[in-house]
Amino acid sequence: KTLSLNKYKQMEFVTFSSEKHSLSELLDSTDGEEEGISICEDLELNPFDGLPYSSRYYKLLKEREELLVWKVKYAFMESLLHNQIVIVSGDAKTGKSSQVPQWCAEYGLSVHFQHGVIVCTQAHKQTAVWLALRVADEMDVNIGHEVGYVVPFENCCDNETILRYCTDNMLQREMMSIPLLSCYGVIILDEVHERTVSTDVLLGLLKDVLISRPELKLVIITSQHMSSKLQSYYSNVPLIRVENKHHVEVVYTCGIQKDHFLSALRLLFEIHHSKEKGDIVIFLACEQEIEKAFQIIKQERSNLNPDLGELIPVPLYPSQKDIVLKPNEDKCCKKYRRKVVLTMSFGEALVWIDTATFVIDVGMERRKVYNPRIRADALVMQSISKSQAETRKQILGTFSPGKLFCLYPEEFTYKEMKPLRTAKIQESNLTSMVLFLKRMDIAGFGHCDFIERPAPESLMQALEDLDYLAALDNDGNLSEFGIIMSEFPLDPQLSKSILVSCEFDCVDEMLTIAAMVTAPNCFSHPPPGTEEIALTCRQKFLHPAGDHFTLINVFKAYKEASTNSTSQYYDVEKWCRDYFLNCSALRMAEAIRAELTEIMKRVELPISKPAFGLKENVLNLKKALLSGYFMQIARDVDGSGNYLMLTHRQVAQLHPFSAYYNTRRIPEWAVFHEFSIAENNYIRVVSEISPDLFVELAPQYYFSNLPPSESKDILQETINHLSPVSTMEEEQKNSEDKDYGKYPETPTEQRCIIQ
Missing domain, CATH: 3.40.50.300 (P-loop containing nucleotide triphosphate hydrolases)
Known part of the structure; x- marks a missing residue:
């Protein structure tokens, strides 16, 4: 079932009801050039693909008409026709998320999609996928054609898609290349009450977009509790209520x-x-x-x-x-x-x-x-x-x-x-959000009217981190380095490590690490009684250099198992179960790595040949990791695995999944990927580093801002040993110049230079 978007525009259907059109009506409203459509007067045609409805469509239509939201369809369509913004609030399981986007598609069809197609955001990728499948079924069209979805690292749409479901962060990223979102005629923000960072950013930025595009329609779907707040935020726009009176x-x-x-x-x-x-x-x-x-x-x-x-x-x-x-x-x-x-x-x-x-x-x-x-x-x-x-x-x-x-x-x-x-x-690390807003500022959309402003301290910390990562220039705008970092759908620290890996010829391995730490945890929690077996299995993947390298071993083994599999799906699943690995997480890592590779090619960055296993490659990988994660360093203060964070006084232990856990060889200095304060403070994904590497790759003025500690004194001794120049003079010079990654008398500046 396919029909080009141009053919949609040729159809003169104006309908806001569930009434269908016969083939004769279709032919009267088009130029008569469509081919391959058999004339049959008694068949009702689907206006979205021009083909007769299936029997399943009518069965699902009866179910749709029983949904509570169906009672407000006429009121919604009237409001959408006469207003730029409409808010729909209601209880869960009333059909809002599946029906409202379909009604918006009907509206788009009535105006021939002249202002663009329909997009509906979701807070969770699982919901976006499931809704797209359900709505395609209800509209009696093919998933991936008329209806599709776009979630992180998976795109199931084509150029003919007229209704797409996507996660809120994917629509946010789309604004980087299309600030006015000119390809959309109706934007639906669903699950606004979830209050994700991306949804709040979209609510703020779309205020300016709506002013620049008077023809654009915005539909907001939320819970009853959030509706009054949104009405005040958008100056008393129409509100459609859907209530579930079930006892x-x-x-x-x-x-x-x-x-x-x-x-x-x-x-x-x-x-x-x-x-x-x-x-x-x-x-x-x-x-x-x-x-x-x-x-x-x-x-x-x-x-x-x-x-x-x-x-x-x-x-x-x-x-x-x-x-x-x-x-x-x-x-x-x-x-x-x-x-x-x-x-x-x-x-x-x-x-x-x-x-x-x-x-x-x-x-x-x-x-x-x-x-x-x-x-x-x-x-x-x-x-x-x-x-x-x-x-x-x-x-x-x-x-x-x-x-x-x-x-x-x-x-x-x-x-x-x-x-x-x-x-x-109000509760998240805002570094990625600030990087995005700095990117939007280039297009004149950097100002965001937040429905609730984030804490100034969080914004200042985000700006400071971007400054440390060389993402900002001396005027506080995005540097060329920062622009390229924003192209990656990753944490800025991870993006920095990937870019710097170009300098150290370890891109292939760094992409694998980035994919593995972005995907869910690849190690499954063993059932009771199988802990020793699981530990033995994990030891087969351990790498002496640390957990980042162990993740490369796991991914390489998974790819080998996939290649050697005779019946790929079943054998790989069994292999993962045998080794207590999460197969879906590894599949996700494979998809993430493929997309990161495509981004590297698109921005014309070099991808080095695989060299994993060579001593020089291990050192280069540590340099690339440290270039992005120098703010996440810990030191074992007593030789028993009690790690003190370099930036504060919190103490943590190695996570049980770490390569160093239950071993005699515990690194004194380590770079880690994640740390959370809880009952058991763990640092996760840990690899050994040396003080020499840290002082070589971390910005000097970041080091100067560290609080006094024994660890800082040790690092200062390392700096003094590397250079006879006065430390005080050099610190002042680096503080003024903000020369990223350069230390006293360092022969070369260890930064990724983008041509």
Whole structure:
């Protein structure tokens, strides 16, 4: 089913209803030049591809018309016709995310897509993919043609796509090359209440874009709690409300639970023993609790009465996994199977099963809150918001009564819960966002009217980091180096390491490292009782130089297993299971690496030949890593693996997946990829470095700004040993010149020079 966009524009269909057009109407409204269309008066044609509707279309149409959102279709279309901005607010599972974009596509068809096609953003890539598949089915068109999706490192669209779903960060990146987004006639921002950094940035930048493009339409889809805030932000624009009046019984506890995790599991088994039918959704506090609950349910279900049916635990990780739960009745299975969905905050939008009868909400979440003073995330346990609690109630099935168990007293919602979820822009590292805004400033769109301004301290820290990374010039604008860094959909530190690898002839290996640390963790958590086997398997990939090099070994082994596989999908899956590796994560790393390679070719950067295994290559890789991650250095202060961060007084240990864990050879100085403050402070993805390398590659004025410590004294001795020149004079000179990466009497400037 394909039809060119020009043919869409030739069709004179103006309709805002579900009425269809016969073939004779189609021929009357076109120039008669279409070929290959058989004339059949009694067949209704799909105006989006010019072909007759299938029988499945009518079946799905009946289901669509039963959705709660369908009642407001006429009101929405009228508002869209007469206003530039429309806000749609409503409860979960009312059909907003699937139907509103289709109605916008109808509007686009009515104006012949003269102002552009339709795009709908999502906070999660899983949701974008699933919605695109569902909507293509409902519109009776082919996925990847009329309807498609664009998510990080995956593009399922072509030039004929008229409705695309994408993640908010992908639309944000598209603005770098098309600031006015001139290819779109209607932009739909969905899940605005998730308050991601990219969504907040888009809300601000689109204000100026709408002024520059009066013909552009903006549709905002959000929850009820966020609608009034958005109306004020956009000066009282039309609001379409969709309400779910389905009855849900809410049960609160008498007091705060001492252990919310065990309380949730006890309640799960009580529900199962009650013999009440229906699937269960449990909202836990963090990913570790999801993993722990998954293992406990798997162990305990063998001890349950088989007459009660089988418990099927389904872990749903919003940040890492690619699982989206779809309706599945298991009709072919005679034995009753009860799915138990284990998820956490931000998982509300990913639960698509209509068979959920029970929801268990612990009322707590573990959030990452970035601290700009120490450049690290702190994992903070806190209560969820009132809007989150309300959304979890709406997860329950639309067509059957449900029950919500809140493991906290009712007064807790009024005394402890905030009305709205804290915006991510208030809690995140903003270095990538500031780099993007600096890039947009080149096109005259650098100013962003944030709905909630980020903390000045976070913005200053982001600017300082970009300055350290040589991304800014002396006037505070993007340098040529910074412009190229912004081309990569990566953390700026990782982008810097890739660019510098061109200088050190280790691009091939650096691309692999970048892909592996960007993808989810490739090591699977072993089931209880298999920890020793998993450790033995991991040791086969270990590299003495550190974890970054171990990741290269894992990726190379995976690629070899894929090449040697006779039945590729099955054998690679089995190979990954045998070695306790996450196959989906490795596939993602493969896709990321391929896209990074394409970017390197597009910006005409050299890609060196593979040289992994050579001593010189190991040294060059460490130099490339340090050029980007010199702000993430730690030193073992007592010889027993207690690492003190160079930038602050926090202490951490090696992560259990590290190549150095449980070995006698613990590096004194190490560069790490990630550090979070929690009960167990771990540094992840760690490789050994030397003080000499650090002082050679880190900016001198960054070193000067480090707080006093024993580690800094050791580094100062190294600098003094390398140069007889007065340290004070050299520091002053470097502070004034801001000569990135240059140290006293260093024979060559270790920077990537882009021709």
